Amino acid sequence: MIITFLVVGIIIASTILVCSYRAIYGPGTFNRIVAANVIGTKAIVLLIVVGYIIERPQFIDIALMYAVIAFMGTIIIAKYVERGELCSR
Amino acid sequence: MDMAVMERGNKTFSIILTFCIMFAFWMLLSAWTVYLVEPYDLFIVSSKGILAAIIVSFLTYEIFVPSRGENVILKLRRFIPYVGWELWQIYLATIDVAKRVYGILEVDPQIIEFDTTLRSDFALVTFGNSITLTPGTITIDIEPERGRYIVHAIAKGPADSLTVDQTMQKKVGHVFMEE
Amino acid sequence: MLAIDVVATMFLAAGAFFMITGTIGLLKFPDFYTRMHATGKCDTLGQILIIVGCMIYEGFSLITIKLLLVSAFYLLAGPAGGHALMKAAYVTGLPVWKKGDKRM
Numbered sequence: 001m002i003i004t005f006l007v008v009g010i011i012i013a014s015t016i017l018v019c020s021y022r023a024i025y026g027p028g029t030f031n032r033i034v035a036a037n038v039i040g041t042k043a044i045v046l047l048i049v050v051g052y053i054i055e056r057p058q059f060i061d062i063a064l065m066y067a068v069i070a071f072m073g074t075i076i077i078a079k080y081v082e083r084g085e086l087c088s089r
Numbered sequence: 090m091d092m093a094v095m096e097r098g099n100k101t102f103s104i105i106l107t108f109c110i111m112f113a114f115w116m117l118l119s120a121w122t123v124y125l126v127e128p129y130d131l132f133i134v135s136s137k138g139i140l141a142a143i144i145v146s147f148l149t150y151e152i153f154v155p156s157r158g159e160n161v162i163l164k165l166r167r168f169i170p171y172v173g174w175e176l177w178q179i180y181l182a183t184i185d186v187a188k189r190v191y192g193i194l195e196v197d198p199q200i201i202e203f204d205t206t207l208r209s210d211f212a213l214v215t216f217g218n219s220i221t222l223t224p225g226t227i228t229i230d231i232e233p234e235r236g237r238y239i240v241h242a243i244a245k246g247p248a249d250s251l252t253v254d255q256t257m258q259k260k261v262g263h264v265f266m267e268e
Numbered sequence: 269m270l271a272i273d274v275v276a277t278m279f280l281a282a283g284a285f286f287m288i289t290g291t292i293g294l295l296k297f298p299d300f301y302t303r304m305h306a307t308g309k310c311d312t313l314g315q316i317l318i319i320v321g322c323m324i325y326e327g328f329s330l331i332t333i334k335l336l337l338v339s340a341f342y343l344l345a346g347p348a349g350g351h352a353l354m355k356a357a358y359v360t361g362l363p364v365w366k367k368g369d370k371r372m
Binding site (some may be wrong): 019045 | 276
């Protein structure tokens with residue numbers, strides 16, 4: 001069973017490498033934000049799979065925290081690009 | 090069985106309810122299988138949870154408990170089959186995008202606008218989320234005064250199923266009693 | 269190989285296939301709005317399938333509840349983040365691709 005998790009982990013890691021082409025080359029700001037969001041999503045899955053390979057179940061807590069922080073980061077950047085400022089008072 | 094209209098601004102009840110839910114959640118995540126030798130151990134283990142739950146409930150009690158609502162239990166009972174229908178639509182949406190990526194169907198994007206009869210906050214957000222999870226469409230903007238949606242569709246087929254058929258408007262209107 | 273191992277392997281393979289499809293769509297589609305369609309839907313379902321595969325492999329314990337929380341949170345938060353980015357691009361004035369234009 002550990003061979004299955006190793007194969008899935010290698011597939012997801014190579015997908016992250018392919019996705020960074022869009023992060024470097026994508027014309028404009030928005031394509032780069034989308035690529036960063038996708039890399040963050042795949043990193044959460046990769047954390048859980050690595051937690052299964054080396055048999056430590058504490059990695060799932062780290063993945064839960066990282067999901068919340070990545071979601072907050074996306075919303076903050078979208079709000080800043082739309083308005084030009086963060087705090088309108 | 091319908092619930093009567095809740096009064097607004099009941100501060101102590103909101104704080105106590107938020108504290109109970111936060112502490113139960115902490116106990117579920119952290120202290121499920123702790124080996125307890127004597128009752129003094131329970132207090133040592135859960136003191137951090139009580140402190141964290143008090144701080145969080147004092148900061149966020151206004152957002153967590155809604156200050157007014159009508160017929161809450163009836164809406165909740167109709168909401169659960171709608172969630173099941175939506176999970177099936179997510180699966181269909183991903184198969185549709187996979188067909189467009191590999192070249193079986195074509196890509197021809199357009200932008201459409203339409204009006205609905207929904208007015209409350211929760212109904213507008215639920216309908217916008219459902220449009221995003223349906224094959225071929227994503228919500229761009231919502232105007233709360235007229236219930237107006239601006240939607241980006243990826244081909245002519247999914248765009249027609251929103252404006253001409255109107256299956257999803259009828260379902261959401263049935264859940265929230267068409268407000 | 270037990271029956272539970274075979275079922276979990278099927279879910280993991282399906283999830284990995286959908287993630288590869290999402291990345292190919294990110295490179296192949298001609299516009300920002302269509303790329304948002306591809307990643308917002310394929311990535312969410314691929315992640316849910318992989319986490320369900322891990323849950324079936326584990327059995328019934330505390331770790332299953334934590335995995336269920338991760339997948340339920342991402343089911344609500346993934347499309348909402350995508351919608352926020354799309355609204356920011358539309359209001360700022362990014363041009364929409366019609367059929368027959370140049371790739372942008």
